[in-house]
Amino acid sequence: MKFPFFLLALAALSQAQTLPGNFETSLLCDSSSVWVTNYQDQLSRITGAGAAITTATPGLHLSNANADYPLWRGVYLNGHGYFPLANLNSSGKGFLSAFWKASADSSGKTVRRLSKIDLPMPSTWAVDADSAWGASDSSKVLWQLKGNDSLEAWGLSATGHLRRLAACGGTCTLPSLTDSFLTVRGIGRDSAANLWIATTKGLWRGLSGAALAPVDTSHAFRGVWPGQHAALVQSDSAILWSDAVTSPLLDLRGDTSVLSGAKVGAVAWLGDTAWVLLQKSGVGLSGIVRVKAGSILSGSGKTPSLFDTEDGLPFSESANLADIARETKTGRLWVASRGEGLAVDSNDRWTLVSHKAALQSNLKEVRIVPTRLESGSSLIAYNLANAGNVDIEVFNGAMEKVRTIVRGAPRNAGGANRSEVATEDRWDGCTDGKRLASIGLYYVRVKSGSQTAWGKVFQLKGGASCD
Amino acid sequence: MRLTALALLLATGTALASDLGGSPGWVGRLGGGTREFALGNAAGALEPTALDAWWNPARLPLRNGWDVSLSAEERPLDRQGGALGIATNIGSRLGVGVSVLYRRDADVPVYDADETLTETSTPYFMLAQIGLGMRITRSQSIGLSFGVYRENLDLSGYPTYSAPARIDFGWIMRGPDTAWAVAAVLRNIGLTSNLVAHEDRNSSATTSGSSNVNEGVVPRSLELSGRYRWHPQPGQSLDILLTPVAQLPDSSFVSATGATLGLRAGLEYAPQSFWRLRAGYEQGSWGAGGSLRILPWGEDSTAHRQALWLDYAAMIERETGASLLSVGLRGSL
Numbered sequence: 013m014k015f016p017f018f019l020l021a022l023a024a025l026s027q028a029q030t031l032p033g034n035f036e037t038s039l040l041c042d043s044s045s046v047w048v049t050n051y052q053d054q055l056s057r058i059t060g061a062g063a064a065i066t067t068a069t070p071g072l073h074l075s076n077a078n079a080d081y082p083l084w085r086g087v088y089l090n091g092h093g094y095f096p097l098a099n100l101n102s103s104g105k106g107f108l109s110a111f112w113k114a115s116a117d118s119s120g121k122t123v124r125r126l127s128k129i130d131l132p133m134p135s136t137w138a139v140d141a142d143s144a145w146g147a148s149d150s151s152k153v154l155w156q157l158k159g160n161d162s163l164e165a166w167g168l169s170a171t172g173h174l175r176r177l178a179a180c181g182g183t184c185t186l187p188s189l190t191d192s193f194l195t196v197r198g199i200g201r202d203s204a205a206n207l208w209i210a211t212t213k214g215l216w217r218g219l220s221g222a223a224l225a226p227v228d229t230s231h232a233f234r235g236v237w238p239g240q241h242a243a244l245v246q247s248d249s250a251i252l253w254s255d256a257v258t259s260p261l262l263d264l265r266g267d268t269s270v271l272s273g274a275k276v277g278a279v280a281w282l283g284d285t286a287w288v289l290l291q292k293s294g295v296g297l298s299g300i301v302r303v304k305a306g307s308i309l310s311g312s313g314k315t316p317s318l319f320d321t322e323d324g325l326p327f328s329e330s331a332n333l334a335d336i337a338r339e340t341k342t343g344r345l346w347v348a349s350r351g352e353g354l355a356v357d358s359n360d361r362w363t364l365v366s367h368k369a370a371l372q373s374n375l376k377e378v379r380i381v382p383t384r385l386e387s388g389s390s391l392i393a394y395n396l397a398n399a400g401n402v403d404i405e406v407f408n409g410a411m412e413k414v415r416t417i418v419r420g421a422p423r424n425a426g427g428a429n430r431s432e433v434a435t436e437d438r439w440d441g442c443t444d445g446k447r448l449a450s451i452g453l454y455y456v457r458v459k460s461g462s463q464t465a466w467g468k469v470f471q472l473k474g475g476a477s478c479d
Numbered sequence: 480m481r482l483t484a485l486a487l488l489l490a491t492g493t494a495l496a497s498d499l500g501g502s503p504g505w506v507g508r509l510g511g512g513t514r515e516f517a518l519g520n521a522a523g524a525l526e527p528t529a530l531d532a533w534w535n536p537a538r539l540p541l542r543n544g545w546d547v548s549l550s551a552e553e554r555p556l557d558r559q560g561g562a563l564g565i566a567t568n569i570g571s572r573l574g575v576g577v578s579v580l581y582r583r584d585a586d587v588p589v590y591d592a593d594e595t596l597t598e599t600s601t602p603y604f605m606l607a608q609i610g611l612g613m614r615i616t617r618s619q620s621i622g623l624s625f626g627v628y629r630e631n632l633d634l635s636g637y638p639t640y641s642a643p644a645r646i647d648f649g650w651i652m653r654g655p656d657t658a659w660a661v662a663a664v665l666r667n668i669g670l671t672s673n674l675v676a677h678e679d680r681n682s683s684a685t686t687s688g689s690s691n692v693n694e695g696v697v698p699r700s701l702e703l704s705g706r707y708r709w710h711p712q713p714g715q716s717l718d719i720l721l722t723p724v725a726q727l728p729d730s731s732f733v734s735a736t737g738a739t740l741g742l743r744a745g746l747e748y749a750p751q752s753f754w755r756l757r758a759g760y761e762q763g764s765w766g767a768g769g770s771l772r773i774l775p776w777g778e779d780s781t782a783h784r785q786a787l788w789l790d791y792a793a794m795i796e797r798e799t800g801a802s803l804l805s806v807g808l809r810g811s812l
Contacts, residue, residue: 033593050593351592369594383589384634393594409558409582409604410505411798443499450501450695451640451680453584453602453632455556457798464800466556468587470600470632474681474693 031056031367034381036348039278039335046339046346048354058354058365198246202238210236215245215254215261227254228261239281244288244303246276251288253306262306271301271308280338280345285309287345289336298333300325300347326364327352328438330388351388371395373426378458378467380439386472389440392417394458394465395426403459406439406449406469414443414454423460441471442478499739500698501678503628503642506604507666508700508726510534511562511580513550513807517768517792518745519759521720523704524651524662529564529809532576532610535664535704536622537649539566539574539612544784550807552792555799557585562807572614574622580606589634600633608647619652626667628678628697645669645676645697662704667697675699698739700726714752714779720745720759752781757792768792768805786811 033050040047046058198210209216214229215236231247242255251271252261264271274290277298281287285304292298302309325347327333332350339346345357353366371377374397381391392404404417417439439456443449449471456467499505512530515522522534529548531538544567551561560583566576583603591597605628612622628642646669651662669676676697704722711717722743745759753772759765774787790807 033595035592367594379588379590379594381590381594382592383587384591407798408499408505409502409584410508411796412499412505412508413798414499448693450499450678451693452502452630453587466799468556468584470587470589470602470634472634472637472693 031058031353031365034353034367035350036334036354037350039337039346039348039354041337041339041344041346046337046354046356048348197233198235198237200236200238200243202243203240206238208236208238208243210234210245217243228252231261235276237276237279237281237286239279239286240284242284242286242306244276244279244286251276253303255306264303264306264308277333278335278337280336282338282343282345287336287338289333289347291333298331300333300336324360324362326355326362328389330438330440332388351382352391369393371426373397375458375460375463375465378456378465380456380467380469383468384470384472385439385441389438390469392437392439392456392458392467394437394467396423396460396463397425399423399425400460402437403457404437405457407455407457408449409453409455411455414449415439416444417456439469440478441473446478448473448475448478501695502604502630503606503676503678503697504667506580506582506606506628507533507626507697509560509580509582511550511560511578512548512564513552513768513790513792513805514548514757514770514809516550516552516794516803516805517757517759517766517790518720518747519743519761519764519766521704521722521743521745521759521761523649523664523702523722524660524706524720525718526657526660527566527574529566529576530562530578531566531574531612531622532564532608532624533562533578533580533606533647535649535651535662536576536608536610536612536624536647537620537651537662539576539610539622540568540572540614540620541612541651541653542566542568542574544568545812546809547812548807548809550790550805552803552805554803555796555801557587559583559585566610574612576610576612576624578608578610598635602630602632602634604628604630610647610649612649618654619650622649623647624649640680642678642697643670643676658708660704660706662702662706664702664704665699666702667699669697698726700724716749718745718747718749720747751779753777753779759794763797764794766792766794770809784811 031048031050036048036050038049048056048058050056197212198208200208202208206217208227210233212232214231215227215233217225217227228245231249231252233245233247235246237244242253245252245254245261251264251274253264254261271290274292277289277291279286279288285302288301288303290299290301325331327347327349331352333347334350335348337346337348338344342358347355347357349355353364356363356365369379371379371393373395375394377394379393381393383390396402400423401420402423403419404421405413406415406417408414417437421436423436441449451472451474452470454469454471456469458465458467510516510520510522511533512522512528514528515525515530515534518525522528525534525538527538527542527546528534529546531546546564546566548562548564551559553559561581562578563581564576564578566574568574581603582605583601585601587600587602588596589598589600606626607629608624608626610622610624612620614620624647625644626647627644629639630641631639645667648665648668649662650664651660653660667676668674671677676699678695678697680693680695702722702724704720706721707719709717709719720743724739724741724743726739726741741762743759743761745757748756750756753776755770757766757768757770759767768791770788770790772786772788774785788809790805790809792805794803794805795801796803
């Protein structure tokens with residue numbers, strides 16, 4: 013009887029799995045796992061110990077549920093393995109929520125659906141794509157933001173079934189939220205189980221089920237991210253810090269111009285320090301600042317600045333950051349990007365976790381990802397058989413050189429899949445003359461020694477800025 | 480004097496530009512025609528061909544009858560192309576012609592940000608010219624052609640693009656018995672106030688939803704061409720062709736900053752009247768080819784106006800290091 017070598021091969025493959033994709037939309041950490049959704053509606057669970065990522069398990073492909081709702085907006089876990097996924101359609105008007113059960117099989121590596129509930133859709137549903145959608149507390153109660161001026165609480169029964177606990181609309185115990193001109197835009201719980209609610213007419217704080225007390229009614233708020241004895245708050249015009257109910261909110265713009273034009277994308281708390289993911293949609297920039305006691309901490313430089321590649325974040329300078337979260341058990345910080353995968357920080361050492369599709373070795377293939385360069389930059393992926401110096405250049409259809417990416421740059425040999433590093437070898441659509449190349453098809457040549465390979469990319473970016 | 484006027488024309492106006500322009504520019508710079516391909520595209524001062532509307536509209540009246548050509552070529556990296564040309568004279572002083580240059584890329588794999596193959600694209604690029612030429616003296620003629628550009632990147636959700644019309648000017652002067660010729664072609668003059676042919680595109684059609692405009696111009700260029708015919712022996716001829724090219728990244732002709740200078744050179748040897756050998760050079764790429772007259776077959780005579788030629792060419796392209804092949808048919812009626 014022959015030894016079943018194919019079983020060994022299958023086992024090896026299961027250990028070599030990577031993320032199903034690099035375009036992440038949301039991130040959530042619990043005590044043992046990291047959960048990631050991507051724009052293809054795939055949910056993945058990553059488990060690991062220390063700095064090593066031992067398993068990255070592609071999860072369920074959820075898009076089959078409803079093709080009209082392609083954008084997952086968030087994953088909210090309540091500490092017991094249940095989480096709802098809020099789902100918007102491309103115009104931001106539809107809504108679908110489902111509840112899922114994580115990690116149910118003996119291997120602890122899979123995700124399966126427990127139940128799916130379509131929440132009632134209000135007739136005047138107003139979706140704010142930037143707002144937080146829910147929060148959980150320690151008593152198995154999941155607070156779910158339902159729509160304009162209303163809240164719902166959902167809880168778990170002893171058998172794991174969901175049941176509606178309360179509805180806070182026109183007759184709920186939150187009288188200050190019954191104003192028909194008020195819209196709830198954010199909700200969260202701090203480490204002392206206080207509930208924070210950000211609305212268009214103020215910021216409120218209080219224990220769940222009890223009357224809320226106003227914290228600030230002079231601003232219209234877009235979101236709140238409570239942490240340890242403090243909360244970071246986004247108003248329509250500023251990013252604010254609140255460290256006590258009675259104290260006035262602190263406008264962080266006074267610290268630095270870094271926040272000019274920025275809005276909060278996500279917040280991860282490490283003790284009393286908030287890691288704040290900022291997005292500047294008008295200029296397409298994103299980055300991270302650290303805020304402690306109402307002040308922005310300096311990055312690698314001496315002045316407050318965006319935490320970026322100079323501080324070790326293993327993304328390209330044009331990376332579009334999507335989410336940030338902290339593992340409760342290990343304290344590791346995770347950052348998700350739209351296009352470059354995940355980065356995890358452990359003891360001040362960043363590691364990249366990304367999707368690396370296999371490429372033909374010995375520089376027989378070059379793949380430009382994404383091939384439609386519509387924003388940011390595209391990765392030039394290839395696989396060297398041996399370490400060597402690399403020339404990478406971009407040409408137009410007449411084989412006229414448009415851009416030199418690198419010349420004589422040392423690159424390592426590829427591993428099982430390829431030799432790309434996310435911070436290297438990308439094209440941003442610009443020419444050597446620092447102008448945006450005209451829209452069209454371009455050719456990317458990668459040379460190493462006597463080996464040459466070509467890839468193709470469609471430059472579709474608009475604007476003229478290449479600074 | 481005329482060249483000075485052309486230079487002054489180039490110097491007018493201001494515009495932003497991408498360094499090399501976009502597809503409308505490079506499709507034209509690749510040219511068309513198997514014969515011209517083998518001659519390194521040093522074709523501005525050739526004797527009249529069916530592709531005169533593209534190469535030099537001033538040659539359009541210098542014929543007596545119809546010329547038609549059709550060619551196709553295969554380049555490395557799955558790049559394919561072809562050219563169609565038709566030209567005829569109208570009386571003794573005028574000539575008209577049409578040429579179409581076509582390029583495409585076969586089966587470009589398109590990956591999304593998650594490295595999933597989402598589609599396979601076969602984009603095409605097409606440049607059509609309609610030209611009119613006129614004799615101004617016994618030895619000189621001038622011409623102009625209107626060009627329109629159309630491309631389809633064959634990407635889902637991305638529209639077909641057409642560039643506004645632009646104009647090429649041509650001039651040629653020939654010596655007695657066509658022993659020599661000099662020519663100038665000024666390309667890509669826009670029908671705008673500053674004579675710049677814009678190719679601005681609104682990128683909002685892309686899936687990113689960006690509303691930015693991709694600004695660009697079709698770079699203007701000046702091609703000065705010379706041809707000298709030498710007869711090593713009776714019945715044989717050797718044409719020596721030279722074409723310096725100045726391509727302007729923007730509208731400033733006076734400032735050489737960013738201007739691209741190039742050189743094209745070609746040789747065409749005719750040992751007998753029914754076959755030809757050619758060699759060419761263009762910007763580091765080397766070409767070679769030949770022609771065989773298949774109608775009338777085998778007769779060493781130039782008495783026939785009506786003829787059908789089979790052309791063949793190959794080139795070693797500098798950047799890809801690979802050979803390109805082109806075949807074509809040329810007919811005269």
